[in-house]
Amino acid sequence: MECNSEITVGQCLHVSLLRHFPFKSPNRFPMEVRKIDASEITHEQFINEHWKPGIPLVFKNASKVWGANGTFSPDWFRSKFGDRKTTVEGTEYTMNEILDLVEGKDTSRPVPYPCKYHLPTQLPETLAMLSPLSMGFAKPNWLESSWFKRGYWGSALELFIGGPGGKFPYVHVDYYHLSAWINQLYGRKQFTVWPKGQEEYLYPEPGNEWKSAIPDIENVDLEKFPKYKNATPITFIVGPGETLFIPFGTWHTAKSLEPTISVAFDLLNHHNFPLFLKDVWTFKKDQSKARAIAAMGYAAVGGAVCRLGDMIGVQRGGTHN
Numbered sequence: 585m586e587c588n589s590e591i592t593v594g595q596c597l598h599v600s601l602l603r604h605f606p607f608k609s610p611n612r613f614p615m616e617v618r619k620i621d622a623s624e625i626t627h628e629q630f631i632n633e634h635w636k637p638g639i640p641l642v643f644k645n646a647s648k649v650w651g652a653n654g655t656f657s658p659d660w661f662r663s664k665f666g667d668r669k670t671t672v673e674g675t676e677y678t679m680n681e682i683l684d685l686v687e688g689k690d691t692s693r694p695v696p697y698p699c700k701y702h703l704p705t706q707l708p709e710t711l712a713m714l715s716p717l718s719m720g721f722a723k724p725n726w727l728e729s730s731w732f733k734r735g736y737w738g739s740a741l742e743l744f745i746g747g748p749g750g751k752f753p754y755v756h757v758d759y760y761h762l763s764a765w766i767n768q769l770y771g772r773k774q775f776t777v778w779p780k781g782q783e784e785y786l787y788p789e790p791g792n793e794w795k796s797a798i799p800d801i802e803n804v805d806l807e808k809f810p811k812y813k814n815a816t817p818i819t820f821i822v823g824p825g826e827t828l829f830i831p832f833g834t835w836h837t838a839k840s841l842e843p844t845i846s847v848a849f850d851l852l853n854h855h856n857f858p859l860f861l862k863d864v865w866t867f868k869k870d871q872s873k874a875r876a877i878a879a880m881g882y883a884a885v886g887g888a889v890c891r892l893g894d895m896i897g898v899q900r901g902g903t904h905n
């Protein structure tokens with residue numbers, strides 16, 4: 585909508601905000617997750633309307649630029665990487681074994697969820713099919729800089745495989761205050777997010793504050809977790825070709841509705857960097873104070889270099905760890 589002289593700037597702003605965030609809860613978190621075509625939003629609009637305010641979004645087709653889009657499927661993985669192994673909950677499986685389980689061809693044992701492959705180390709051949717990783721939106725991403733490729737900073741570029749009803753084991757916020765990008769490439773997955781400010785209703789586990797103590801979010805024992813009755817979960821489905829952006833600090837969980845394949849990666853830049861640094865301290869100090877100080881120093885220098893790189897327009901490419 586164009587602003588014109590017959591309406592005031594205030595009205596114009598109001599109408600324009602309503603257009604972008606049509607359903608508001610009292611704390612300004614939309615009651616629905618917006619789903620849009622990548623052509624409907626610029627990178628700048630994404631930054632201002634979703635990344636900065638921390639509002640989740642589903643892109644209908646941002647991953648169309650990836651070779652993986654339309655290619656990744658159970659049959660494709662069987663034919664290319666059927667023998668590739670990974671360990672899930674302490675048991676080693678081949679790709680063929682996982683796919684037989686999730687597709688119901690093997691009913692002799694439970695289907696674990698999530699079955700994950702760390703792409704840079706376990707399926708490096710596929711990385712070229714996920715380029716550019718940012719899809720034009722997930723940038724700047726300091727996790728693609730060589731500073732944060734070295735060592736473990738809570739980030740991962742992973743393939744998730746799941747079967748019907750496979751539930752992510754807990755409701756959580758992602759480690760290190762990273763924002764997550766979940767790219768659904770095969771099958772449909774159901775996600776649930778909780779509006780900001782509802783952590784109290786989700787009972788963060790003492791000592792593991794990133795994880796809810798509620799064991800089964802679909803059947804909450806309200807006698808044990810009475811505050812949960814105030815929670816307003818938002819549940820929606822992400823289908824093949826769609827990408828879900830989960831801003832840092834957003835409580836979420838997922839359930840595979842059918843055989844699914846997705847690729848998840850994280851985003852770090854100057855917006856979440858201060859909270860990231862705080863988490864580096866919290867997590868590393870459990871190992872040793874000296875380690876935590878060294879890690880903080882390294883991350884702080886890395887962050888400063890990346891910030892400078894953003895200012896002078898350094899292009900980071902490829903993938904992160």
Ligand SMILES: O=C(O)CCC(=O)C(=O)O
Nearest residue numbers: 698744752758766837838
């Ligand atoms: O796709 C899923 O199962 C959710 C993954 C997730 O939230 C995570 O790995 O942190």
Ligand SMILES: [Fe+2]
Nearest residue numbers: 756757758764
């Ligand atoms: Fe997560």
